Amino acid sequence: MNAPVNLSADFLNTIRSIVGEQRVKTDTDTLLTWGKDHTKHFAPDPSVVVFPATTEEVAALVKVANEFNIAITPSGGRTGLSAGAVAANGEMVISTDRMNKVLNFYPADRMVHVQAGIITEQLQNFAKENGFYYPVDFASSGSSQIGGNIGTNAGGIKVIKYGMTRNWILGLTVVTGKGDVLHLNKGMIKNATGYALQHLFIGGEGTLGIVTEAEIKLERQPHDLQVMVLGVPDFDAVMPVLHAFQSKIDLTAFEFFGELSMQKVLDNGHVQRPFETQCPFYVLLEFEAPYEPIMDKAMEIFEHCMEQGWVLDGVMSQSLDQLHNLWRLREDISESIAPFTPYKNDISVLITHVPAFIKEIDAIVQENYPDFEICWFGHIGDGNLHLNILKPEDLSKDEFFAKCQIVNKHVFDTVKKYNGSISAEHGVGMTKKPYLGYTRSAEEIAYMKALKQVFDPNDIMNPGKLFDL
C-alpha cells in the first residue's frame, strides 16, 4: 500500500533507515488500529505508524520529525479514555509496542528498570515472580503500557495505600520534543539537585516528549488480604465509616458504589448479592490481616458502625474465592453498565466535599432530567468519583449525548465550586480539553504552554492534546 500523499518519500525512507523497513507501516488496518485509543469520539487518521525498539531509535525519529515538521502521537496500550493517544490529523504514531523489555533489576533497591512499552500486568507479574509487588492496578492492566500509565499518572483501586503511578517512578528516560535524551533521576530515592523534570513528563500526556524507559520502585507483596462489603443508609454515613476504619487499620482500598450499580452487576449473573439488605450505597474495604488481632479489630469497628447506624449490613470475605467475588461487585460495574451507553465522567474533589458534591449533582440531574439514572461509583478513599448517567431507553444516542453536554457544564461548574478536578485519573487529551480552565487557572495554563515551548518548540509532540497553543 502506498503512503499517504502528505508524507514525502524522503521522510519515509529516512524513518525506514532508522527502524527498518518492517517497522514502518502505512496500511489502513494498522493506521486505524494504532491511530486510536479506547475513546470513540475522534476518527483516527494518522499517516504512518512506526515501531521503534530503543530510546536511540525514538530520539532519531523525533529529530527527523522536527526536520520534516511532522507531528507525533505517542502510542502505548491504547486504553486511554480521553483521546490522548488518538492521531486524528495525519500524525506519525510512535508505538512503544516493541519496547517491552525488562532492562535491569535491582533487588536491594526494590527497583526494576523497564522499557516504556511493558504491559502493566507484565510488570506486576515480573514483580511477583521476584517476590515483590507493583501496586498500581486498574481494569485495563492487561493491556495498558507503563509508558501510558506514566503519561496520565494512572491511579486505580489501590491509591489509598499506595498512591498514584507518580509515587513509583524513581527515574525516567525521555526523548524531549527537541529530540534530546534525558535520564532523569536515575532511580534515586534522594536527589536534591534542582528541578525534578521527571514530574513534568509524568501526567504530561506525551506533549513534552516521549517516555522511553522507567526505573520503577516495587513494594513487598501484601499479606492475607481481607475484604468487607458494607451497606450504608445514605451517603453521609460513608465518611464516619471511612474514618472509623482508617484510624485503626491500614486500608489498601476503600471503594463505594450505589444500589443501581449493584443491580446492574447482579443482572449480569456472575455474582450474587453479598447480603439480603438492599442499601442505597455500599462500601468495599480491603486490608491486610496477617495477625489475628487485626481481624478482631475490624469486627469491633464493624459492630461500632452498626450500633451508630452508619452501617445496615455487611459481610467479610471467608476465602480467597469470596474475596474475588466481593471485588467483582465493584470491578464489574463498568462492564455491566456499558450496554446502557453511559455518559461517563471521572472527577475528583476533597473527600471532605464528596457528600455535598454528590447531593448537588444528584439534585441537578433529577431536576433537569428526571428520567436519567445515575450510577455512582468510585475510589472514595481518595475523593475520586466515577459519575455514570445511563441512557433512558426511549432516547436516541445523539439526543442523550446532546443533553449530557448540558449536564457536563453543570458537573464542571460544581467541580469548580469545590476546587476539584475535571479529570482525576484519565487525563485531559482531547475530550476534556475544552474544560481544562475549570481546574487550572489562566495563569497556570499560560505557564504550561510556556513549558511546552521549552521542551517542544516546534509543537511536534502530540499537538492538540491538553490545550491548543
Added chain:
Amino acid sequence: MNAPVNLSADFLNTIRSIVGEQRVKTDTDTLLTWGKDHTKHFAPDPSVVVFPATTEEVAALVKVANEFNIAITPSGGRTGLSAGAVAANGEMVISTDRMNKVLNFYPADRMVHVQAGIITEQLQNFAKENGFYYPVDFASSGSSQIGGNIGTNAGGIKVIKYGMTRNWILGLTVVTGKGDVLHLNKGMIKNATGYALQHLFIGGEGTLGIVTEAEIKLERQPHDLQVMVLGVPDFDAVMPVLHAFQSKIDLTAFEFFGELSMQKVLDNGHVQRPFETQCPFYVLLEFEAPYEPIMDKAMEIFEHCMEQGWVLDGVMSQSLDQLHNLWRLREDISESIAPFTPYKNDISVLITHVPAFIKEIDAIVQENYPDFEICWFGHIGDGNLHLNILKPEDLSKDEFFAKCQIVNKHVFDTVKKYNGSISAEHGVGMTKKPYLGYTRSAEEIAYMKALKQVFDPNDIMNPGKLFDL
C-alpha cells in the same frame, strides 16, 4: 539605621506600604542574621529584610522587586546546609517567619493547609494533637520551616517508609518570579489535568518563586515503635541484613554508622555502648510492633542473621527510654563530631552500589590522606550517605579544607561513576553549584535554565543559587 545606598527611598517606601513600616528591617543585626542559613562559607550581605504575613503581600513584594530590579532571597528557618538561603549580594530577604499559621484542617482528607513559615515541629505537634502524624523528621525540625523543607525536598530519618517531603505535598500556593499567584493541585490526591507544576517548586530552592502556603497530607500515628541496634562485621553484611528484615517487616527506619561515629558519640558521655562487642559498622532499624508475632518475627530474623555471620551482636529496645537512647547513638553523631571541624558531604547512590562506593572512597582517602579519619553514617535504607572527614589535629583548618577540595573531586567523580547524586537531601544552593554537572547532564541543566526563564524572566528569584544563568 539608614538603608544601604543601593536601595532607593522610593523602593523602600513602596515595600513599607505593602507590609507596614515595622516589617521592613535594614539594621545590621537583622541583615546579618536573616541574611544567612546554617552554612558559613559565604558572608551575608542583604540590603533589606522584609517580613510579610500573607501570600498577597509576598506577591506585591515580588512585583515591586521586578519593577525596581531587586533580587530576592527567600528565607525560612535558615537551617539549610548548602547556602541556598544566604543573601550575599545585596538581595531583599523575604522571610516567612510571620507566615506561621494553620489555615485549615480537613480531618476526612487527613490534610492540613498551612502557611510556609510554620516550623516543622509545630506541624508535627499540630498533627499529633489531632490524632495524626507528620512523618518527615530530621535534626533541625525544631527550627526549620515547611517552606524551606519544600524548597529542598527535605528527607531525614523516616524516608524508607514515608518518603521525602514531596510525598506529603498535596497542594502548593506559590508566587512565581513574575509575581503570579498559583494555587497548584489544591489538595487533591488524584488530578490528571496537565503538568504537575508543584513538583518544580518542590526542590526548586526558591529559584522559580516563593512557596507561601501548602496543603500537607498527614498519616496515622505510628504504634508501638521498636528499635534494634545491630553490630555487623563489615559493610557487605549490611545489605543481607537490610534484605532479611525488609522482606518480612515494614521498617520505619534503617540507618547505619561506623565504629568511629559510635566512639565520638560515646565520648560525649550522654549514652552508653549498646553492647560489649565493638564492630566496624552498626545498623539501627525501627519498626512498628503492635502485635506480638511481629516481635517474634524480628527475633527470628535477628537469630538468622547471627547464624549467617551477618550480625555479631545486637540489642532491642525494652522501653521508650531505651528506644530514645538507641536513637541517640545515630542522631547525636553530627553534634559529636562538630568539634573536629568535619568536612561534610551528603551524597546518594543506588543501595545496590553503596558497598562498592564506600570501599572506593575509603581507598581513595586512605591512599592520598592516610591521616584522615572518615566518619560514615547515613540513611542506608534509601542510599543516602553522610561522609564526614575529621580534621587531623596537626593540620590547620585552611590546609585541611584545601586538601578536602581535592578529595571532593574524587568523591564526585565516584558519585558520577555510580550515577549518583552530589546532594541527596541538602540541595545545591551555592556550595554544590560548581558540581551540579556531576549529577545532571548539560542538556538537563539547559532545560532547567529555560524553565527558570519561564517563571522568573528577570532573574529576580534567588539568583546565583543552583546554577548561574
